[in-house]
Amino acid sequence: MASLALGAVAVVLGVAAVSSDDATGGPATLLPPLAPHPVAGQFRPDDTTLAECSEQTCVEQAFGNIAFRRGPKAALAIFERRIAEGEGGCHRIAHTIGAASLARFHGNVARTFAQGTSACWSGYYHGVLERSLLDVKSYSRASLAKVSRRLCADRSVRDVTWLAYQCLHGLGHGLMLTTGYDVGRSLDVCRRLATHWDAEACKGGVFMENISPMYGATSRWLREDDPMYPCPAVVEADRYECYKRSTTRMLMVIGFDWERIAELCSTLRADWKEACFISFGRDTSAQNERDAAQIAPLCELARPYGAQRICIQGAAMDITSNDADGMRATVLCTSLELRLRGACYRAIGIIAGRFRRTDEEREADCRALAKTPRDYGWCLRGSRRSAQLVDVV
Numbered sequence: 001m002a003s004l005a006l007g008a009v010a011v012v013l014g015v016a017a018v019s020s021d022d023a024t025g026g027p028a029t030l031l032p033p034l035a036p037h038p039v040a041g042q043f044r045p046d047d048t049t050l051a052e053c054s055e056q057t058c059v060e061q062a063f064g065n066i067a068f069r070r071g072p073k074a075a076l077a078i079f080e081r082r083i084a085e086g087e088g089g090c091h092r093i094a095h096t097i098g099a100a101s102l103a104r105f106h107g108n109v110a111r112t113f114a115q116g117t118s119a120c121w122s123g124y125y126h127g128v129l130e131r132s133l134l135d136v137k138s139y140s141r142a143s144l145a146k147v148s149r150r151l152c153a154d155r156s157v158r159d160v161t162w163l164a165y166q167c168l169h170g171l172g173h174g175l176m177l178t179t180g181y182d183v184g185r186s187l188d189v190c191r192r193l194a195t196h197w198d199a200e201a202c203k204g205g206v207f208m209e210n211i212s213p214m215y216g217a218t219s220r221w222l223r224e225d226d227p228m229y230p231c232p233a234v235v236e237a238d239r240y241e242c243y244k245r246s247t248t249r250m251l252m253v254i255g256f257d258w259e260r261i262a263e264l265c266s267t268l269r270a271d272w273k274e275a276c277f278i279s280f281g282r283d284t285s286a287q288n289e290r291d292a293a294q295i296a297p298l299c300e301l302a303r304p305y306g307a308q309r310i311c312i313q314g315a316a317m318d319i320t321s322n323d324a325d326g327m328r329a330t331v332l333c334t335s336l337e338l339r340l341r342g343a344c345y346r347a348i349g350i351i352a353g354r355f356r357r358t359d360e361e362r363e364a365d366c367r368a369l370a371k372t373p374r375d376y377g378w379c380l381r382g383s384r385r386s387a388q389l390v391d392v393v
Helices: 056-070 072-084 090-104 109-114 119-130 141-151 161-178 183-191 196-211 236-243 246-254 258-266 270-286 292-300 308-323 327-334 338-355 359-369 373-386
Strands: 016-019 029-033
Touching: 056 072, 056 090, 072 090, 072 119, 090 109, 090 119, 109 119, 109 161, 119 161, 119 308, 141 161, 141 183, 161 183, 161 196, 161 338, 183 196, 183 236, 196 236, 196 246, 236 270, 246 258, 246 270, 258 270, 270 292, 270 308, 292 308, 292 327, 308 327, 308 338, 327 338, 338 359, 338 373, 359 373
Parallel strands: none
Antiparallel strands: 016 029
16 A cells, blocks of 8 residues: 555545645645544555555555564664655655554553664654654643643653754644634743743754645744734744744745845844844755755845844854764854854854764764864864754754
C-alpha cells in the first residue's frame, strides 16, 4: 500500500472537517472544528517499501515502516544517506520516522528521543512530540499543561540542551495539532510550562506549525492581507517568538521580495525588529540551500536598518541547526568582512554548544571550527552562552 497510513484526511485533521486540494492546486482548508480530539492517529505500519515509492507521502510511510519494524537507528541511517543525495521533503520524512518510532516504543518519549538524530532540522524529534499528546483525557488548558510539563522533564532529555529545546519545540507542534490549530490555547499551555525558556521554545513550535502545517491544512490564524499576522494579534509576551517566524509567512504572502521584507521588519519596535531580522537571516539560509554566496548579499539588505549582524546571526544559527554541526556555517563566517565575523562565529557557538554537556567539549568544538584565535574566542563566547539557555532560532 503506497499511501499515507494516517487514515483519511478527515482523520489526519480529526478536529475539523477538511476540504481537499481543489482543481487549481490550492491548499487544503481547515474548516471550523467539530469537536476537540486528537488531530492524528498513531502511526500504522503497512507493506509500503521505498523501492515502490515515487511520491512524498509514500516515502514518508515507507520510512515509518522501517522505523516501526527495525527501529529508528536503521531508518535514520538510510534517511541520512538519502538526504545527502538530495532527498526532497526531508523534514516531513523525519517527522514520520519520529512518529513511527514513538509507536514502536509504546509512547515512551525519553526512550524514543534517545534513539534519534538532529538530521534535517531535527524533524525526528518534532515527529515524536507531535504525536505525544494523543492520549490526553481532557483538552482544557490546565489538563494539557499538566501533561505537557511531564513530556520533556526526563533527565535524559534535559541533560542535553539541544534535546530539551527540540522536545519543547516539538511540543508546540503537538499542541497545535491536538487543539485543531488553536493558537491561543496552544500558547496559553506553553506559558504554563515550568520555566520561561521552556515556554519560549514551545511557542516557537506553535508559530512554526501555524505558518507551515505538517498535514496540508491552512490555519485560521493567518491572513492574506497581513503578512505579519498573527504577530500583531497575540498577547505582547508572545510576540517576540512570533516575529522570529514572521518572514517565513511574508515569503508565502508577498513572494521573494527580500527588500520589501527587510523594510517590513524595520517598521517594528526594537525587540520585535531584532526577532524579525533573525527570522530574515534564517530564511535567507533555508531558502538558498545554506549557500554562503547567496546569504551574504541578502543580509546586506538589512544593513540600512542596522540589522546586518542580526541577519548573519540568524543564518549561521540555521546552518548549524540544520547540520547539527558548525563546519558548513564557518564557510559563511570566513566569507564575511571582519566586522561581521564575530556575530557569525558567536552564533555557531551558541548552537553547537547545545549539543555538548561540558565546557571542555564546547572548547574542543570551537578549536576545530575556528580558523584563527580571534574566531575561536568568538565561538567560545557563544558556546558558553549556550549553557545559559539563551534563545535559539
